[in-house]
Amino acid sequence: MDMLGYTLKRMAISVLTLLLVAAITFFLMNAIPGSPFMTEKSTPQQIALANAKYGLDKPLIVQFGNYLKNLAKGDMGVSLKMQEGTSVSKILFGQGKFVLSMKIGLLALLVAVIIGIPVGVLQAYYRGRWIDNILRVITTMGIAMPGFVVATLCLFEFGVTLGWLPVQSNSLETFGAYVMPVLTLALNPMCRIAKLTRTSMLDSISQDYIRTANAKGLKTRVVLFKHALRNSLIPVITYLGPLTAGIITGALVVEQIYHIPGLGNYFVSSILNRDYPVIMGTTLLLAALIVIMNLVVDIAYKIVDPRINITKKGD
Amino acid sequence: MKKVLAMAVAASLCAAAFTPVYAAEGEETVINACIASEPETLDPNLESSVDGATYATHMFEGLVKYVPTDAPAASDGTEYVDLLANDMGQAESYDVSEDGLTYTFHLRDDIFWSDGEPVKAADFEYSWKRIVNPETAADYGYMLDGIVENAAAIQAGEADADTLGITAVDDKTLEIKLEADCPYFMGICSFAALMPLRQDVIEEFGNEWTNPENIVVNGPYILTDWVHDSYLEMSVNESYYNLDAVGPDKIRWYLSDNQTQQLSSYQGGEYDFFDTLPADQIESLIASGDAHTADQIGTYYLYLSCDNIPDWRVRAAITLCIDRDNIVENVSQGGQTPASSIVAAGITTNDGENWTDVYPDRMYTALSEMYPDYDLSVYSDRCDLAVQLLEEAVADGYDASATIDYEYNTSDTHKAIAEAVQADVSSVLGLDVALNNSEWQTYTNNLSLGEFGMARLGWIADYDDASTYIELFTNGNSYNYGNWVNDEYTDLVTQAKALPGSAERDELLDQAEQMLFGEGGFTVCPIYWYTQQYCIKQNIKHAAWTPLGYFVLTYAEKTAE
Numbered sequence: 001m002d003m004l005g006y007t008l009k010r011m012a013i014s015v016l017t018l019l020l021v022a023a024i025t026f027f028l029m030n031a032i033p034g035s036p037f038m039t040e041k042s043t044p045q046q047i048a049l050a051n052a053k054y055g056l057d058k059p060l061i062v063q064f065g066n067y068l069k070n071l072a073k074g075d076m077g078v079s080l081k082m083q084e085g086t087s088v089s090k091i092l093f094g095q096g097k098f099v100l101s102m103k104i105g106l107l108a109l110l111v112a113v114i115i116g117i118p119v120g121v122l123q124a125y126y127r128g129r130w131i132d133n134i135l136r137v138i139t140t141m142g143i144a145m146p147g148f149v150v151a152t153l154c155l156f157e158f159g160v161t162l163g164w165l166p167v168q169s170n171s172l173e174t175f176g177a178y179v180m181p182v183l184t185l186a187l188n189p190m191c192r193i194a195k196l197t198r199t200s201m202l203d204s205i206s207q208d209y210i211r212t213a214n215a216k217g218l219k220t221r222v223v224l225f226k227h228a229l230r231n232s233l234i235p236v237i238t239y240l241g242p243l244t245a246g247i248i249t250g251a252l253v254v255e256q257i258y259h260i261p262g263l264g265n266y267f268v269s270s271i272l273n274r275d276y277p278v279i280m281g282t283t284l285l286l287a288a289l290i291v292i293m294n295l296v297v298d299i300a301y302k303i304v305d306p307r308i309n310i311t312k313k314g315d
Numbered sequence: 316m317k318k319v320l321a322m323a324v325a326a327s328l329c330a331a332a333f334t335p336v337y338a339a340e341g342e343e344t345v346i347n348a349c350i351a352s353e354p355e356t357l358d359p360n361l362e363s364s365v366d367g368a369t370y371a372t373h374m375f376e377g378l379v380k381y382v383p384t385d386a387p388a389a390s391d392g393t394e395y396v397d398l399l400a401n402d403m404g405q406a407e408s409y410d411v412s413e414d415g416l417t418y419t420f421h422l423r424d425d426i427f428w429s430d431g432e433p434v435k436a437a438d439f440e441y442s443w444k445r446i447v448n449p450e451t452a453a454d455y456g457y458m459l460d461g462i463v464e465n466a467a468a469i470q471a472g473e474a475d476a477d478t479l480g481i482t483a484v485d486d487k488t489l490e491i492k493l494e495a496d497c498p499y500f501m502g503i504c505s506f507a508a509l510m511p512l513r514q515d516v517i518e519e520f521g522n523e524w525t526n527p528e529n530i531v532v533n534g535p536y537i538l539t540d541w542v543h544d545s546y547l548e549m550s551v552n553e554s555y556y557n558l559d560a561v562g563p564d565k566i567r568w569y570l571s572d573n574q575t576q577q578l579s580s581y582q583g584g585e586y587d588f589f590d591t592l593p594a595d596q597i598e599s600l601i602a603s604g605d606a607h608t609a610d611q612i613g614t615y616y617l618y619l620s621c622d623n624i625p626d627w628r629v630r631a632a633i634t635l636c637i638d639r640d641n642i643v644e645n646v647s648q649g650g651q652t653p654a655s656s657i658v659a660a661g662i663t664t665n666d667g668e669n670w671t672d673v674y675p676d677r678m679y680t681a682l683s684e685m686y687p688d689y690d691l692s693v694y695s696d697r698c699d700l701a702v703q704l705l706e707e708a709v710a711d712g713y714d715a716s717a718t719i720d721y722e723y724n725t726s727d728t729h730k731a732i733a734e735a736v737q738a739d740v741s742s743v744l745g746l747d748v749a750l751n752n753s754e755w756q757t758y759t760n761n762l763s764l765g766e767f768g769m770a771r772l773g774w775i776a777d778y779d780d781a782s783t784y785i786e787l788f789t790n791g792n793s794y795n796y797g798n799w800v801n802d803e804y805t806d807l808v809t810q811a812k813a814l815p816g817s818a819e820r821d822e823l824l825d826q827a828e829q830m831l832f833g834e835g836g837f838t839v840c841p842i843y844w845y846t847q848q849y850c851i852k853q854n855i856k857h858a859a860w861t862p863l864g865y866f867v868l869t870y871a872e873k874t875a876e
Contacts, residue, residue, distance in 0.1 A: 034756025039363050042454050043793045044763070045470075050452045083543065084356060085522030095543045152575070160583045167576070167583040168569065170545045259571050259580070261544030269352070274756050 007299065014291040021287040022071075022280065026064050029271075029279050036081040036274040054080055056276075067280065076284075077277030082269060088281035092263065098285065100172060101262035104254065105247045107178065108185035112243070116190040117236065120197025121224055127202060135194070142191030147250050151184045151257040168259040181258045185250050189243050193236055200232035207231075237300050244293040248286055343564040344873050346855065349580070349589040350866065352572035353544045357525040359510040360446040363454030365775070368507035369865045373549055373566065374532040375510035378420050378439065378489070379501055380404030381861050383870050388609035388860035389650075395607045395851055397859040399867060401505050405434055405533065406489070415496035415815050420504075422487040427554040428513060429530075429537045436483035438511035438533075445517075446508060448476035455508040458777070461812060462500065464492040498665060498816025499780040506778070507865070510534075535561045535869050544570055562857065562871040581850050587873065588858065590849040590866060594727040597848055598648040606850050608650040609860045612661035613775035613845035614784065615647075616654070617736070618797040621838055623720070623768045626713045628704040629746075630837035631682065633719075633769070635701035636743035637736055638694060639842060646731045649848050654841035655679065657788075658781045658828060659774075661844075661862055665816045670781050674825045678841060681833035698743045705744050718747045719768035724758040729771055732842065736769070762796045770796065773845065775864045781824045782812055788831055788838060797838035804830045 037050040051057045055066065070077060076088035083091055092098050119139070123132045158180060159167035169177040204210060205228050213223045252264035263282060270278035351366035359371040372381065381399035388396040403409075406420040426434040446453045447469045459466035464480025480492030493500065503509065513531050520529040527538045535557070536549035547568040551561055569586065571577055574593040578600075580586045592606055600606035619630040639653030652660060656677035662670040679691035682700065689696040709715050721737060723729040730752065737748040748769070753761065762770055774794075776783045787794040789805040804827055811823035830836060849866070851858055854874045859867040 032757065033760035035760075037452075038756060038759050039454050042363070043457065045449075046452055046454065046456065049449055053452065081355060082353060084361075091543070097544075155576075155579050160579050163583060167580045167585050168571075171542055256573050257576055259545070259569070259573065259576050261542065261570075266544060272754055272756070 003299075007295075010295050010298065014295060017291055018284060018287055022068070022284055023064065025280060025283045026067065027060065029274070029276060030060055030063075032274075034274045036276065038274075050080075056080075067277075071284075076281040079275055079278050081273045081275040082266075082278060088277045091266070091278065092281055092285060095261075096171065097261060097263045097266055100260060101248070101251055101255070101264055103172060104178075104181050104185060104260065104262065105244075105251055107182045108189070108247055109240075109243070111182060111186035112190040112193055113236075113240075115186075116193030117197050117229070117233075119190075119194040120232075121201055121229060123194065123198040124201035124205060125220075125224060132198075139191035139194045142187045143195070145187075147184060147188060148253045148257060150187055151180070151254055154180045154184060155257060170259060171261060181254050181260060184258075185247060185254050188250070189246065192239065192243075196235050196239055197229075197232060200235050201228055204228040204232045234301070237297055240300075241290075241294045241297040244290060248289065344562070345565040345567060346563045346587050346868050346871060346873055347567045347569065347585060348866075348868060349569040349571055349577050349586055350591070351570070353570045354547075357530075357538065357547075359508055360442060360451060360453050360455075360512065362508060365864055369867070370547065370549075370568065371507040371510055372861075372865055372867060373534060373536045373869055374530075374538060374552075375507075375512075375534040376404045377505050377507075377510050378404055378406040378409075379505035381505060381859070381867060383857060383859050389607065389846070395858075396609055396849070396866070397857055397870075399859045399861045401502060404505065405439075405511065406504075416493045418491045418493070418500065419484075420489040420491070422489065423556060424487070425556045426533060427556070429532045429552050429554050431554060432513075432531075433486070434511060434533050435486045436489035437486070438513060439489050440481050440483045441514045442512040443481045443509060444476045444479050445512065447479055453508065455506075458503070458506065458508060461495065462493055462497045462503065464494050466494075495813050496815030498820070499778045502778050502780075536566060539565075546570055561869055563868065563873055566868050578850075586850075587852045587855050588849065588866070588868070590847060592649075592848045592850065594731070600850065601648075601650065601848070606848050608846040608848050610661060610862065611775065611845040611847045611864050612659045612779070612862050613773055613864065614654055614657055614659045615651070615732075615771070615773045615842045615845060616657060617721075617840040617842065618762070618767070618770045618772060619838055619840055620765060620768055620770075620797050621799050622765055626708040626711070627835050627837050628708040629713055630840075631832075632701040632704040632708070632744055633740055633746075634678065634832075634837050634840040635682075635691075635697040635704070637739050637840065637842065640694070642732055642735050643843050646735050647728060647843065650846045651843040652846075654843050656828060657831065657839055657841050658784045659776060659844045661779075662776060662781050662784070663779055664781075664821050665818055670821075673821075674828070677825070677828045678832050680829050681836075685834070701743055705746075715744075715746060718749050720766075721748050721750050722758065722761055722767040722770040723750070723752050724755045724771070725752045732771070736842075765796065765798055767796075769840070771842075772796075775845065777863070779862070781821070781828070782808065785824050785827050785831070786812070795838075799836070799838035801830065801835065 035047055037047045055063060067077065079086050079088060079091060119135060123135050126132045155167060158165045165176050165179055169181050172178055210223060210228055213227050248264065251262060252268055255262045255265040267282040270282060350369055354362065354367050354370060355364065356362050356367060357370055359375055362368060362371060379401050382402040383397040384400045386398040388398045405422055405426050407423045409418055409420045411418055422434065422436060428434060445451050447456055447459055447466050449456065449470060449472055456470055460470055461467055465474050465478045468474035469476050469479055482490045484490050511533060516529065516531045517524045523529055527541050530538050532552055535552055535555045537552040538547060539550040540548035547570065549566045551558065551564055555561065574591050577586065577589045577591055578593055578596065581589050592600060597606060619633060624630050643651045643653055655675065656671055658670050660669065660671045664670050664673050683691050686700055689700045691697050691700065705715065721733050723733050733750045737750055740746050740748050761767060774784060774787065786792060786808050788799055789795065789808050790800055790802065807823055807827040811820050811827065814820040831839065847864065856872045858871045861867065
């Protein structure tokens with residue numbers, strides 16, 4: 001099977017995965033008690049009327065069928081509670097929530113990779129020396145500290161005490177608004193990437209081909225980055241798939257703490273408010289993102305190391 | 316050249332990084348506040364939350380409005396926020412018929428919508444008919460039930476919304492017919508959900524009529540920007556008739572429910588005002604002078620299920636053994652007052668006196684008569700009587716080994732109160748109490764299903780009348796979660812509500828409240844009367860507070876720090 005065939009097959013599986021996610025989410029969210037129309041002062045009659053207005057009085061299977069039918073037409077429904085009557089696609093895309101989350105997520109990913117990999121290489125090269133020891137302590141701390149602790153510490157130190165950076169990042173209108181959320185989100189994966197790179201680099205640089213390269217008198221920079229690093233990146237790329245998911249879930253906390261009106265923040269609120277169409281829309285969007293990232297990672301394997309077989313029988 | 320360019324880019328990036336987002340905005344006075352997260356709606360008819368009402372009060376004005384008084388908002392005399400009182404708003408005067416059933420309001424001549432159109436009586440008629448119409452599905456649709464003619468029948472789907480007893484006689488005259496003489500009707504006329512609305516705007520833009528580009532208002536401020544889940548920005552409405560009284564040029568309401576982030580934003584200088592303080596820091600913030608309290612007409616109470624704790628003596632024993640002084644001093648720590656009745660402090664009688672002064676300690680009145688040997692103003696005596704009541708119940712077959720489920724919605728404050736109650740009930744009565752928490756939606760569902768022994772709730776008054784509390788426990792009331800059934804009580808409340816404001820009406824409501832805490836009663840266990848904590852910067856003066864629980868920044872003045 002060639003690359004195109006493999007990609008098409010994976011895409012078909014991805015669509016099925018999304019359908020399964022949609023079904024599980026739909027029935028699970030309806031299984032938990034509560035109603036989007038329940039407020040401190042709403043009466044059962046009002047809730048019944050609102051249920052009828054939005055078709056929530058129909059059997060679940062009918063509701064799910066209607067949802068899928070509308071989804072196929074590109075209609076994700078309207079918010080029932082948080083922005084009653086506003087279309088979910090407008091909330092997610094028109095109001096910039098998705099873009100905001102992606103901006104922070106991708107920047108954090110970029111920072112994690114750009115800093116994490118060189119740090120790992122540096123550690124491997126100076127293995128056992130003081131630079132390696134200091135960086136090992138720092139990376140271990142970065143992995144051990146939960147995101148909300150780092151975010152809160154940064155918030156108090158740089159936002160409240162020193163006043164250097166805005167406490168609320170809001171819609172990321174200034175450069176300063178990016179700094180804390182992106183660094184907070186990037187810290188953990190950055191340290192993990194550094195550790196992974198260090199380990200696999202240590203493995204690579206003890207291989208014969210590296211010894212040969214050194215013996216041929218190649219410059220250290222070329223040996224490290226051209227020969228050793230390329231093979232060491234496989235585990236890092238493997239990690240990028242789950243990392244994408246991790247960054248998105250990590251964004252929930254970061255968006256809350258730095259007051260960023262992104263997708264993560266809204267996702268949590270939609271569940272607490274039982275805003276069913278928003279829950280579905282956000283879940284499917286995040287699931288699609290993760291599925292796509294995993295697909296991209298699988299294809300990236302092949303590009304980085306052509307020896308890897310991405311099909312059952314191999315090429 | 317490259318180096319110079321790189322340095323210039325780096326310098327500008329650093330400058331951008333260290334420039335506060337909320338820099339001074341020229342000569343404009345801007346107050347940055349935060350009272351809640353994204354509102355569900357800005358449509359006054361559809362809102363039912365305190366934040367929704369607050370925004371509506373800034374953008375719209377009813378027949379009656381709130382104006383500042385000289386009194387401070389806290390009974391302890393601290394003067395950070397002024398107390399508001401009702402005054403004539405869009406109506407300049409009104410007449411009442413002799414039977415008290417027909418109100419005729421005369422609107423001011425100088426009132427205009429923000430698009431320049433005059434405010435007409437028909438705008439009120441449209442809004443009031445819209446809110447009672449069941450198709451609108453407004454949470455406050457019931458608000459006019461039993462007050463304005465046909466409101467209850469319309470809500471029940473038995474009459475058309477057009478039959479509501481409200482008529483625009485001409486552009487400036489509005490006639491409202493009541494079903495009974497209602498002593499708090501003028502207060503209702505200032506209610507945020509009953510603001511006038513423009514039919515043409517709502518019909519043209521549908522759900523999006525409250526967007527900044529579409530909204531048309533008649534109050535002191537107009538919505539000029541709305542970044543969802545980030546902030547609402549209101550600017551002075553130049554068409555408002557009383558511009559001289561309006562304070563800040565802009566109010567920016569940040570939308571957040573993260574208490575720690577709100578406190579950080581306040582401490583970092585990005586907020587001038589916020590009112591959702593982290594529970595564990597209220598005491599220290601009050602002690603340091605950063606936080607203050609305002610009196611609020613509201614009661615924090617527990618439902619005691621009549622199905623799961625069927626013996627009223629056990630329910631009474633639980634009510635008696637709770638050390639409310641300990642809860643307000645050491646647990647909630649927000650300056651609350653221990654409650655001794657379900658009617659909250661701040662509700663007034665027909666004569667304008669504080670209800671809880673005229674009818675004090677109703678939680679203990681009936682028991683004091685039944686057990687005169689105990690002085691129920693003393694906690695130790697209350698505990699002794701609680702033990703006796705439990706023993707009587709056990710002698711009659713109550714199983715004291717049964718575990719009582721205490722349900723509460725997830726919150727640090729509710730958890731701490733639940734633990735204090737659990738400790739009291741366990742140490743005084745030896746009963747086993749299991750604490751269960753769930754998030755709000757699941758919690759309210761459990762309440763509706765009656766799956767609890769004890770469960771917490773708070774009730775902030777909708778209007779200044781004792782009936783707002785007492786009718787919660789009538790037969791079939793959707794808030795009677797304890798499932799208490801008492802025909803005599805229900806009849807008393809119905810009789811009282813049919814009477815005009817009078818001493819007789821107050822007496823009937825008081826009798827009902829005594830019955831609530833008498834033999835067979837105790838479906839409710841009041842804990843404390845609410846206060847509202849808030850932080851406000853010292854350079855803000857004349858922020859104001861309605862006793863029903865809304866902060867108003869319309870009249871505030873902000874000076875340089």
